Amino acid sequence: MATVLSVSGSPSASSRTGRLLRHLDARLTAQGHEVIPLDVRAVPAEALCGADARHPAVVAVSELFERADGVVIGTPVYKAAYAGVLKALLDLLPQHALSGKSVLPLATGGTLAHVLVIDYALRPVLASMGAAHIAQGWFTLDQDITAHEDGSLVLAPAAAESLRHVVDVFSAGLHRIPRPALAS
Numbered sequence: 139m140a141t142v143l144s145v146s147g148s149p150s151a152s153s154r155t156g157r158l159l160r161h162l163d164a165r166l167t168a169q170g171h172e173v174i175p176l177d178v179r180a181v182p183a184e185a186l187c188g189a190d191a192r193h194p195a196v197v198a199v200s201e202l203f204e205r206a207d208g209v210v211i212g213t214p215v216y217k218a219a220y221a222g223v224l225k226a227l228l229d230l231l232p233q234h235a236l237s238g239k240s241v242l243p244l245a246t247g248g249t250l251a252h253v254l255v256i257d258y259a260l261r262p263v264l265a266s267m268g269a270a271h272i273a274q275g276w277f278t279l280d281q282d283i284t285a286h287e288d289g290s291l292v293l294a295p296a297a298a299e300s301l302r303h304v305v306d307v308f309s310a311g312l313h314r315i316p317r318p319a320l321a322s
């Protein structure tokens with residue numbers, strides 16, 4: 139079993155990205171992983187805007203990253219890039235906060251014109267933070283995500299199938315992560 143930190147990088151209270159992440163958390167949990175959900179919007183604004191890396195909430199997030207074997211990072215596309223609030227948090231983490239970890243990057247956007255955001259914008263940031271492996275990313279259009287008031291989420295069939303594929307490949311890689319030997 140691996141520990142997966144599942145990070146939604148959207149500032150929106152009704153975030154489709156966040157709902158999507160919580161949806162895939164269930165699949166990772168069913169596959170035997172311990173999943174820790176994290177919404178960037180829950181980190182206090184004064185810590186993010188004040189670049190306060192010593193804020194207890196930021197320290198707690200750093201510890202979650204340290205504990206994780208794998209990290210899912212989901213972001214909405216804003217202005218042809220990832221969400222600024224996600225970058226504000228990543229900027230406060232140690233330079234190599236992703237060292238040794240497998241990372242699954244996901245993005246939701248309004249237009250296929252920005253389908254490459256994961257590769258040209260997010261992936262270089264994840265690599266600079268030391269990610270051991272960055273899995274094939276996955277982009278979906280917001281119109282393919284229907285979030286219902288009862289908490290359920292429905293994806294367009296093609297989107298659902300490709301999401302299942304990238305999550306399952308990421309998950310299989312996590313099962314192969316060697317666990318540190320227990321101290322005797």
Ligand SMILES: Cc1cc2nc3c(=O)[nH]c(=O)nc-3n(C[C@H](O)[C@H](O)[C@H](O)COP(=O)(O)O)c2cc1C
Pocket residue numbers: 148149150152153154155156213214215216217218219246247248249250251252279280
């Ligand atoms: C401020 C803002 C800027 C956006 N800019 C883009 C953009 O440049 N490209 C794009 O494809 N979608 C853009 N969108 C659409 C969002 O990426 C899309 O609706 C996404 O699913 C929203 O996710 P969220 O509900 O988690 O915030 C933008 C939306 C907002 C609110």
